[in-house]
Amino acid sequence: MKKTFLIISTLGLGILFIASCSAGGENPGIEYAPNMYTSFAYEPMTQLADEPNTINPHGMNMRKAPNHTIARGQMDFVKYTMEVTTEAYEASAGLKNPLLASEYNLAEGKRLYNINCTPCHGAEGKADGTIVTDGKYPPPPSYDSERIKTTPEGKMFYSIKYGKNLMGPYGTVLNPNQIWMVVHYINTLKGTTTAVADSTTITN
Numbered sequence: 001m002k003k004t005f006l007i008i009s010t011l012g013l014g015i016l017f018i019a020s021c022s023a024g025g026e027n028p029g030i031e032y033a034p035n036m037y038t039s040f041a042y043e044p045m046t047q048l049a050d051e052p053n054t055i056n057p058h059g060m061n062m063r064k065a066p067n068h069t070i071a072r073g074q075m076d077f078v079k080y081t082m083e084v085t086t087e088a089y090e091a092s093a094g095l096k097n098p099l100l101a102s103e104y105n106l107a108e109g110k111r112l113y114n115i116n117c118t119p120c121h122g123a124e125g126k127a128d129g130t131i132v133t134d135g136k137y138p139p140p141p142s143y144d145s146e147r148i149k150t151t152p153e154g155k156m157f158y159s160i161k162y163g164k165n166l167m168g169p170y171g172t173v174l175n176p177n178q179i180w181m182v183v184h185y186i187n188t189l190k191g192t193t194t195a196v197a198d199s200t201t202i203t204n
Helices: 002-021 075-079 086-094 103-116 153-162 176-190
Strands: none
Touching: 075 176, 086 153, 103 176, 153 176
């Protein structure tokens, strides 16, 4: 019995060896336990009703993060989470810009402003953006108006993040640091900020 088993095993190994030697080009030969080389891939954001995941709870392909966890790099989003109310808007006046008005931050603020803000506010903050001059929307307040000049930076941050009146929220488009950069650049259009030529990187 042992001799028969040994012969069969030897023949089997020999066949595998010969088959593997025939590999070449696009032919991988015979792979032993191919799932070890090419594993079955689950689509993390897709739940298949007819092929549920049998490992994770509720047939889900992606496990939910534990309660009260914060994704890496997302602490600032939590730090600046506020309610969308008139009271919260007024309270935001106490927020202070944590970034220096460095040349880098102002240049990045200008770039982001040109992408996101000019359609309404115009390149120089004169409320003459393309969708305003086309008559699609009423013009927003000009940055050289007394009301905007005296608006605290915290309220500017809140308005960009959560929106104000006809202005939509940009909190899902810009992260908090980027919003503060835009605030710095808007202050230059208002004439209330000048560059601090002491940094080429984001400072917070």
